[in-house]
Amino acid sequence: MSGEFCVVCGRTDLPLVDAVCADCFVQSHALLTAVESPTVVICPTCGARRVGAHWERSGASELMGAEDLAPMVAVHPEAGVRRIEWTETGLNPMLRELEGVAQVRFRGTERTLPVHLTVKIEHRTCEECSRRTGRYYTAIIQLRGPEGRNRLPPRELRTILWEMFERVFKEARADWKKALSWKEELPEGWDFYVTDTLAARALARLLKSRLGAEFKESATLWGRKKGKDVYRVTLCLRVPLATTKPPADVESPGGAARPARGSPRLGSSRSA
Secondary structure, eight states, X not given: OOOOOOTTTOOOSSOEETTEEHHHHHHHSOSEEEOSSOEEEEOTTTOOEEETTEEEOTTOOSSOOHHHHGGGEEEOTTEEEEEEEEEXXXXXXXXXXXXXEEEEEETTEEEEEEEEEEEEEEEOOOHHHHHHHTTOOSEEEEEEOOSSOOOSOHHHHHHHHHHHHHHHHTTSOHHHHHHEEEEEEETTXXXXXXXXXXXXXXXXXXXXXXXXXXXXXXXXXXXXXXXXXXXXXXXXXXXXXXXXXXXXXXXXXXXXXXXXXXXXXXXXXSOO
């Protein structure tokens, strides 16, 4: 025997740190503590959380999960948290009461420790949702048919263009999709309003590449900010469409009419 013993309980069968065993250390030191006055700021429209000066996790649920609660628990430097299972006990939607059961590893042993949190919920509209509500935009993507007289009815033209846009939009990056604010249908096609000019240009280039469209960009002076001119950008895409009227049906040997080979198919004609 080494002769070392815990100065608190006298045990000699446990590792000691500063002459104190792990069990006695836990009796006088908290391995887990709740941070003081924890608050979560949530956008009631999209569920984004405010983290410092930024908004994150757009599209998340308003319900708090482990990702929200983990930063609210301070852990002793010698301890490691394996997991915490939370149970909500309060009924106030703006002041959440939660009881947690934490699995903690400390000095080579696993421990189960309780932790309590009272979390204040604040609702604030994030910048993106505020811009959408106020119809703010910095760029317009115009999706049109080929230049010149269009032979398709407006409704059918919009349907074809919308299906094309939807197909390509699935490939877009998440931040490009997030910047798309709202859309308007017009007799000549679609206008898509975007809150970020760089995202609008990137999305327009993707549409140009995938659809083989003609692309033009123009800018309009919108106002001044901090002594500098502010422009709104219009990005016009003209998509080539097979609008030639198909040849007359050819009668099959059995007498039934069948479409001539090579007849262009323009897609669904349902309303956009």
